[in-house]
Amino acid sequence: MPPEAKSTRSKVIKDARATNWVDRSAPVFARPYLKLMRADRPIGVWLLLWPCWWSLAMASPAHEGSFLSLLGIFLLFVVGAYVMRGAGCTYNDIVDRDIDAKVDRTARRPLPSGQVKLWQAIAFLIAQLLVGFLILIQFNEFAIVLGVASLGFIALYPFMKRWVWWPQAFLGLTFNWGALMGWAVIHGSLGPAPIALYAGAFLWTLAYDTIYAHQDKEDDALIGVKSSARALGKKSKPFLTVTYALAITLFAVAGYLVATDWIFYVFLFFFALHLAWQVRRVDIDKPVLCLFVFKSNRDAGAILFLAWFLGAIP
Numbered sequence: 001m002p003p004e005a006k007s008t009r010s011k012v013i014k015d016a017r018a019t020n021w022v023d024r025s026a027p028v029f030a031r032p033y034l035k036l037m038r039a040d041r042p043i044g045v046w047l048l049l050w051p052c053w054w055s056l057a058m059a060s061p062a063h064e065g066s067f068l069s070l071l072g073i074f075l076l077f078v079v080g081a082y083v084m085r086g087a088g089c090t091y092n093d094i095v096d097r098d099i100d101a102k103v104d105r106t107a108r109r110p111l112p113s114g115q116v117k118l119w120q121a122i123a124f125l126i127a128q129l130l131v132g133f134l135i136l137i138q139f140n141e142f143a144i145v146l147g148v149a150s151l152g153f154i155a156l157y158p159f160m161k162r163w164v165w166w167p168q169a170f171l172g173l174t175f176n177w178g179a180l181m182g183w184a185v186i187h188g189s190l191g192p193a194p195i196a197l198y199a200g201a202f203l204w205t206l207a208y209d210t211i212y213a214h215q216d217k218e219d220d221a222l223i224g225v226k227s228s229a230r231a232l233g234k235k236s237k238p239f240l241t242v243t244y245a246l247a248i249t250l251f252a253v254a255g256y257l258v259a260t261d262w263i264f265y266v267f268l269f270f271f272a273l274h275l276a277w278q279v280r281r282v283d284i285d286k287p288v289l290c291l292f293v294f295k296s297n298r299d300a301g302a303i304l305f306l307a308w309f310l311g312a313i314p
Helices: 003-010 021-025 028-036 043-062 067-100 118-136 141-163 167-175 178-187 192-213 217-223 228-257 263-281 287-295 297-312
Strands: none
Touching: 021 028, 028 067, 028 118, 043 067, 043 167, 043 178, 043 192, 043 297, 067 118, 067 141, 067 178, 118 141, 141 167, 141 178, 167 192, 167 228, 178 192, 192 228, 192 263, 192 287, 192 297, 217 228, 228 263, 228 297, 263 287, 263 297, 287 297
């Protein structure tokens, strides 16, 4: 292997693909910043975006504008999810830079590895938040206030693993704010349906992030970081089964509340099958398999989006 290839490979963050586009094609000066916002691992953008799109699809029959204006809202949420996921990850890395240096999976991140200075990371965070704010002010006043309210959860989340055994629950509250936002953008208010959707998405995240947390449980135990994976141990699979089942039930309730078409329940069934496969497939003592199953939630989210989208068509 050529020396330059070895050097590039040595900088690839452990849970990113060796062939990811950032390490392969991005300008060298931009790579540390793209890695700060996890552009080399896009799975988080999908997991943040899906609840937004579920909510938008669920609310779309009430949209009074043209199809193109609705499409524009969907696209704004794409950019918003990308930027705000990046901002959240950057902030998380700023707070966790000392912990990340002690964990094998995260030691190559830009801050603990010295590729980016602290002041540079803070400046980059501010820039991302400004872009996110510019997107937010395109919406109605209620949605703007609701979006700003999410910043409290974002600010507290990185500290949760120091304080409580269930930081995954706090991530669920934070990461699924879009399940409320999509509805608020269309309706200018909230109601029982988006709240049921948000509750279901919260449980979905609680389960899949518990799977993700099993990758780090040994390092977490050594440095004293708390997680649902450590709290549950061998009880994780039964917990996943119950949590996913409750999530599916709440999604069904949300569908019932908006009187969605029967096709919604067909795709919800396929979504349930996918989650059942996850529980059967995952091995909590195999980090590579945990990561694989965790990433499959991108596909689970797509199935549920089809449920909402097709169920909302008149």
